Amino acid sequence: MTTATTIEKKPLTATPNVERPAEAAPARRPADKKRVLVGFDLGTNASCVLAGPADGRDIAVSKVIPTVVGYAREGLVDGIIANNATTLIGDEALQHRLQLRMVAPLEDGIIAHAAAARDFIRRVRVVIDPSGTAEIRAVIGVPANAGNTAREDIRTGAAGVFDRVLLIPEPFLAALGFRDDTRLGQANYVDPVTNSLFIDIGGGTSDLCLIQGFFPTPEDQVSLAFAGDAIDKLIEDDLQRTYPNNGLSRATVRQIKEEHSYVGPIRKPIDVKVLIGGKSHTLELGEVIGRACNQLLDRIYPALTGLIARAPSDSVAQLLQNIVITGGGSRIRGIDTVLQQRLADEGYESPKVRVAGPEYKRFVAVGALKAARGAREDQWQHLLA
Amino acid sequence: MGWLARSGAEGRVIRVEFPRAGLATGPARNTAEPKVPAVVDSGKSIALNAIHHSDRPVDVEERRGVARLIRRVCLLREQGEVADAEKLQAGELARAIRDHRLQHGPDSLPESELRELYVVEARRAADALALAELLIPQLTRQPTAARTRSEAVAIPVPMPPAVRMPEAGVPAIPDLLDAMLAAERKARRPMPASAH
Ligand SMILES: Nc1ncnc2c1ncn2[C@@H]1O[C@H](COP(=O)(O)OP(=O)(O)OP(=O)(O)O)[C@@H](O)[C@H]1O
Numbered sequence: 001m002t003t004a005t006t007i008e009k010k011p012l013t014a015t016p017n018v019e020r021p022a023e024a025a026p027a028r029r030p031a032d033k034k035r036v037l038v039g040f041d042l043g044t045n046a047s048c049v050l051a052g053p054a055d056g057r058d059i060a061v062s063k064v065i066p067t068v069v070g071y072a073r074e075g076l077v078d079g080i081i082a083n084n085a086t087t088l089i090g091d092e093a094l095q096h097r098l099q100l101r102m103v104a105p106l107e108d109g110i111i112a113h114a115a116a117a118r119d120f121i122r123r124v125r126v127v128i129d130p131s132g133t134a135e136i137r138a139v140i141g142v143p144a145n146a147g148n149t150a151r152e153d154i155r156t157g158a159a160g161v162f163d164r165v166l167l168i169p170e171p172f173l174a175a176l177g178f179r180d181d182t183r184l185g186q187a188n189y190v191d192p193v194t195n196s197l198f199i200d201i202g203g204g205t206s207d208l209c210l211i212q213g214f215f216p217t218p219e220d221q222v223s224l225a226f227a228g229d230a231i232d233k234l235i236e237d238d239l240q241r242t243y244p245n246n247g248l249s250r251a252t253v254r255q256i257k258e259e260h261s262y263v264g265p266i267r268k269p270i271d272v273k274v275l276i277g278g279k280s281h282t283l284e285l286g287e288v289i290g291r292a293c294n295q296l297l298d299r300i301y302p303a304l305t306g307l308i309a310r311a312p313s314d315s316v317a318q319l320l321q322n323i324v325i326t327g328g329g330s331r332i333r334g335i336d337t338v339l340q341q342r343l344a345d346e347g348y349e350s351p352k353v354r355v356a357g358p359e360y361k362r363f364v365a366v367g368a369l370k371a372a373r374g375a376r377e378d379q380w381q382h383l384l385a
Numbered sequence: 386m387g388w389l390a391r392s393g394a395e396g397r398v399i400r401v402e403f404p405r406a407g408l409a410t411g412p413a414r415n416t417a418e419p420k421v422p423a424v425v426d427s428g429k430s431i432a433l434n435a436i437h438h439s440d441r442p443v444d445v446e447e448r449r450g451v452a453r454l455i456r457r458v459c460l461l462r463e464q465g466e467v468a469d470a471e472k473l474q475a476g477e478l479a480r481a482i483r484d485h486r487l488q489h490g491p492d493s494l495p496e497s498e499l500r501e502l503y504v505v506e507a508r509r510a511a512d513a514l515a516l517a518e519l520l521i522p523q524l525t526r527q528p529t530a531a532r533t534r535s536e537a538v539a540i541p542v543p544m545p546p547a548v549r550m551p552e553a554g555v556p557a558i559p560d561l562l563d564a565m566l567a568a569e570r571k572a573r574r575p576m577p578a579s580a581h
Contacts, residue, residue, distance in 0.1 A: 166562070168562075168565065169565075172561075172565070176558075193561065213561070213564075214561065214564045214565065214568065215564060215565035215568040215569070217568070219453065306446065309447070309484075310450060312476075312477050312480075313477075313480045313484070370558065371558055371562065373558075374557070374558025374559060374562070375558065375559065375562055376559045376562070379559065379562045379563070379566065
């Protein structure tokens with residue numbers, strides 16, 4: 001089992017995009033400005049932003065935005081990009097990718113390109129508050145094992161863009177977002193914030209985290225460098241062995257995986273149509289896909305039981321009722337039932353494993369907005385630009 | 386049961402106590418009984434007479450877990466939170482020791498080893514607090530010297546003392562945030578170089 005280590009990194013000194021400062025810096029705001037609260041999941045591949053007023057439960061903005069910034073290349077002809085914008089983010093940037101130099105501001109959950117991260121956050125602010133006049137308070141999710149430097153980089157990126165921030169570990173926010181507030185207090189409802197185990201299967205890492213009513217410490221988590229990308233690689237290698245030089249790209253392999261992924265006993269046949277050498281072929285991939293996906297389960301299982309063993313004994317019975325799988329890997333067919341069965345077979349008392357469902361991308365931001373609405377005045381941190 | 390340990394930083398003598406071996410906090414073991422399944426707190430049903438002996442190599446991670454708990458007990462004692470220290474010692478720590486022995490055999494984690502752990506952890510806790518006492522005033526007097534980044538500064542707003550999580554009921558968001566912020570402040574506390 002790999003216990004999560006703190007993600008520490010050197011302070012970001014290189015600023016690759018300083019030559020293109022963002023053009024949408026918000027104007028200074030008057031004292032009587034409207035207050036907008038924001039839940040912000042700043043993710044490696046995609047970010048989710050929810051915004052609304054401080055009172056009530058309204059959500060005025062709800063967006064999933066690919067975490068990418070595009071800078072116009074030198075000599076770009078006028079009018080190719082709307083309003084001759086020189087910096088775009090998200091889908092807009094992806095649409096114009098041929099005309100732009102694309103930068104992904106985050107790697108492995110933390111900021112890797114400071115200037116691009118700042119440009120990204122500035123434009124997210126424009127989405128939230130086009131007039132640039134509101135006071136913006138944002139709760140931002142950070143990987144639970146992010147070190148001080150990684151946190152400071154987020155604060156730096158948000159300084160001068162948001163007025164106040166609060167950085168909260170992502171698994172904790174996911175649990176808060178997943179919490180069904182209408183059922184709180186019901187005898188048969190176990191609040192995931194109070195007692196749950198979250199398994200977030202992403203692209204690069206699978207992160208398991210014990211959440212028991214407080215801030216998860218590094219010991220409460222396990223981060224495995226085996227997740228969606230590793231499954232793609234296994235399938236790709238397997239296909240390469242059987243069909244050398246098949247020319248299938250990683251993106252195609254990923255697409256095949258996402259369409260047919262499953263865990264548990266090998267299912268056959270799974271016939272998949274592919275183009276190899278310009279000709280259409282049907283490959284039977286039941287075993288290849290099953291073997292690769294089952295490997296994920298084999299890695300996650302010991303980490304899961306290791307964390308269960310860490311939980312205080314009198315919390316375990318309830319904890320076993322609240323194991324939640326989230327992230328893209330939660331879309332693998334059967335992952336909840338097979339994991340649950342394995343726990344039951346090994347003698348764990350009535351385990352219940354659930355998947356977060358198709359809305360998994362939003363839970364962190366939902367939790368962040370709930371935290372923003374619940375935070376006391378003195379808990380917010382000021383940022384000075 | 387208890388003994389005396391010397392705190393490294395100030396040569397203070399502190400009394401440390403530890404849970405007795407095989408504290409009856411869990412189901413009683415009865416080796417004479419035939420194989421009886423019983424539920425232990427780790428959530429698994431296991432056969433009690435099958436767990437006295439384990440061929441597995443000693444689980445380093447579990448031992449670390451026990452050491453961490455002992456550290457917390459020592460830290461609480463050092464901070465004067467004796468009741469909490471006792472609660473942790475009689476509850477979670479005792480169960481951890483029990484579970485370890487259930488898993489690896491009754492002779493694992495012998496008393497002598499526990500005693501050593503207590504001495505080491507008591508010293509570390511005392512050192513850490515002594516150093517924090519020395520350094521924190523200096524750091525708060527010269528905030529800019531400790532800062533490495535110039536672009537932005539988070540100004541921590543004075544906060545009320547950390548609120549403990551309620552034992553039962555639904556924790557309110559401000560209480561959760563208080564606990565989180567308190568844990569963050571604690572994590573930022575400097576530790577002595579020897580405390581690894
Ligand atoms: N139906 C599916 N079956 C299997 N895998 C899937 C499915 N849908 C998405 N995935 C995989 O989930 C992964 C992406 O998950 P997610 O969006 O949670 O990642 P991320 O949060 O951006 O990554 P990371 O957590 O590593 O930063 C990819 O490997 C993707 O192929």
